[in-house]
Amino acid sequence: MTELAIATMFPLATVAAGDEANATALARRAQLRGIQARLSTVNTPGAEVAADIYLLGGDGLSGVSDLVARLRGTDLKERVLSGRAVVFAVDAGMAALCRSWRDVSGERSHGLGLIDADVHTGHGDLETVATIPETGLGLPAMVGWRSDALFISRRPGVRPLCAVRGVKTGSPWALDGVVADRVIATQLHGPVLALNPELADLVLRRAIDAQMSDAAPAPHTEEARARRIAEVAATKRSPPWIEHLGLPRRRRKG
Amino acid sequence: MLPTAALTAGRFASSLSQFLGKGSGEVIGGRLALRIDPQLLARVGRTRRSVLVTGTNGKSTVTALVAAALRARGRVVTNATGANMPDGIVTVMASDRTSELAAIEVDEVYLRPVVDALEPQVIIALNAFREYTRGVSLAATLEHWRDVADHLPSDSVVLANADDPLTMWAFEGAPRVVAVEGALGWHGDAALCPACGREHQWSADGWSCPGCGRRRPDPAWRIETQLADGTWLIEHPLGSEAVRVAVPGRTAPIGAAFALAAGVEMGIDVRATAEAISRVVDVDGRYFPFPVRGRSARLLMLKNPAGWTEAIDVAVTSGSPFVIAVDPFGPKDTTTMWEAPFRRLSGRSLPVTGGRAADALAVLEASQVDGAEFPDASDAIAAATAGEGSTGEVIVACNYPAFRRLSKQFRASMQ
Numbered sequence A: 001m002t003e004l005a006i007a008t009m010f011p012l013a014t015v016a017a018g019d020e021a022n023a024t025a026l027a028r029r030a031q032l033r034g035i036q037a038r039l040s041t042v043n044t045p046g047a048e049v050a051a052d053i054y055l056l057g058g059d060g061l062s063g064v065s066d067l068v069a070r071l072r073g074t075d076l077k078e079r080v081l082s083g084r085a086v087v088f089a090v091d092a093g094m095a096a097l098c099r100s101w102r103d104v105s106g107e108r109s110h111g112l113g114l115i116d117a118d119v120h121t122g123h124g125d126l127e128t129v130a131t132i133p134e135t136g137l138g139l140p141a142m143v144g145w146r147s148d149a150l151f152i153s154r155r156p157g158v159r160p161l162c163a164v165r166g167v168k169t170g171s172p173w174a175l176d177g178v179v180a181d182r183v184i185a186t187q188l189h190g191p192v193l194a195l196n197p198e199l200a201d202l203v204l205r206r207a208i209d210a211q212m213s214d215a216a217p218a219p220h221t222e223e224a225r226a227r228r229i230a231e232v233a234a235t236k237r238s239p240p241w242i243e244h245l246g247l248p249r250r251r252r253k254g
Numbered sequence B: 001m002l003p004t005a006a007l008t009a010g011r012f013a014s015s016l017s018q019f020l021g022k023g024s025g026e027v028i029g030g031r032l033a034l035r036i037d038p039q040l041l042a043r044v045g046r047t048r049r050s051v052l053v054t055g056t057n058g059k060s061t062v063t064a065l066v067a068a069a070l071r072a073r074g075r076v077v078t079n080a081t082g083a084n085m086p087d088g089i090v091t092v093m094a095s096d097r098t099s100e101l102a103a104i105e106v107d108e109v110y111l112r113p114v115v116d117a118l119e120p121q122v123i124i125a126l127n128a129f130r131e132y133t134r135g136v137s138l139a140a141t142l143e144h145w146r147d148v149a150d151h152l153p154s155d156s157v158v159l160a161n162a163d164d165p166l167t168m169w170a171f172e173g174a175p176r177v178v179a180v181e182g183a184l185g186w187h188g189d190a191a192l193c194p195a196c197g198r199e200h201q202w203s204a205d206g207w208s209c210p211g212c213g214r215r216r217p218d219p220a221w222r223i224e225t226q227l228a229d230g231t232w233l234i235e236h237p238l239g240s241e242a243v244r245v246a247v248p249g250r251t252a253p254i255g256a257a258f259a260l261a262a263g264v265e266m267g268i269d270v271r272a273t274a275e276a277i278s279r280v281v282d283v284d285g286r287y288f289p290f291p292v293r294g295r296s297a298r299l300l301m302l303k304n305p306a307g308w309t310e311a312i313d314v315a316v317t318s319g320s321p322f323v324i325a326v327d328p329f330g331p332k333d334t335t336t337m338w339e340a341p342f343r344r345l346s347g348r349s350l351p352v353t354g355g356r357a358a359d360a361l362a363v364l365e366a367s368q369v370d371g372a373e374f375p376d377a378s379d380a381i382a383a384a385t386a387g388e389g390s391t392g393e394v395i396v397a398c399n400y401p402a403f404r405r406l407s408k409q410f411r412a413s414m415q
């Protein structure tokens, strides 16, 4: 592969969530391996976009119907199904790829059907979350934020990406996202591929056939992530798995 | 008859919240008062002649300049502390019953109730960028503005940013629109024509839409040039005016152009307006250069990629030393930094400070810019190095809580 084409699809259709930094993060991880990346942002429906990696984002269910309609006007689905492209989708983008999604009014609409799951309205809690390491995928403990404005019901056989724990709700843990051969989706928002380079590498590996070399270390990124994960770990009700994160335990006072 | 009981209850809550240290107190006080009497804003505000300032970025600066312009005519009530939702505006209005003029900053998603209550003479619409903290879509804000435009008083005027196609479209239905050169440093959010969905084209002449033919109007108020002594020349239908504004970057002439236009629409002589604007030295501590360790430090409060992009642009074009100050305020506290073009500052080493310094360093690492963490903001400012052609004034780019913390800290150390 001489040049990797990365397309951010219809970012203006959904509510901004800071997902657009994911494109530059992917390009940087590719460049560290000597692969040049070409970035584009697609705003107009109907365009044929021959990308190797498609990026979808947005927060909650606002704008998802518009996003689905616009995606139907592209060859994204055909390219993913025929093995020519990979799609990485965050939250609203993930909903658009599911079989169906249901909004607040209860009305059910069809998505692109690339993910065998259904989405409905969630409780909408906003919080920073840390994930449990997923060694099978080569993912360490990661960090991002979730608004949980949507809830995904995976059908049998659909594999979640990881499990997460949040700061605010103190929920023990919840499954997050979807991972399939050429579709990776998550509810982790923010510059998630920038803060979690191993996830960026997972997306790249699915798009690039050749063996990927190790990338240069990013000590400041590691530190930023470690501090955020430590904040999650420091909340009161740490579940047993938190010990797997290998973090210093918070000392009890007195 | 003024609703005294409601206001007294609100004022008590206001001082309580100040005592508890929860912000300026205006929001809590006003919210309680509005709960007691929803007609309150109209009753405390409608008798005045008012200019409302709305938009995503730059409201506080422009409001301060408008307030200065109106003072050429009389006493002015203004919400300089940034309490810009209906309840905050109630408290500000109730605290000053005598001023006949008002310069009011209005949160862009609360414009309709404020317009209905105050029936303003002038509405300044600065820009519409996507919003990152509340989950309000840009489309919803624009629809809200369309609704406002349909319900404006028939003798009112909208001063709208000619360079922002979204703002121009939103106020198409207003009784009268005057275009002002307002610039748009970040085109990403205005890529699509809101009227027909086609992609805008951008050229030296500004934006145009190949689908419906809408294009940038010729602004009635134009920023002509910056003179050698730092003043800006603003061209307008009556001639041209030199204005000096103590604000860095393009924000200065843009704010001055809107404030001049507002002054003239309010019936004030343009020369008197220009002189009044030129006397403004501080905007809510926002641009006042604080003396720190023998250097001069300007704090900028940045809340979206457009804001960060503009701050970086100021640093690059002026050569000013640049410091990043970011504090925690929830999961999204540094999200907007990641989309800003920090690579333009490569070759410099940027000092970073605040509770989210690690995030800032990660952003810089991803942009291949060197950075160093300083636990103390004064140390960070002292360590900042200048680029070419710098006047030496340090730009301190802050997120919201860092801006609040450092303005308080530096102001206290001056006394």
Ligand SMILES: [Zn+2]
Pocket (backbone or CB within 6 Å): B193, B194, B195, B196, B197, B198, B209, B210, B211, B212, B213, B214
């Ligand atoms: Zn158009």
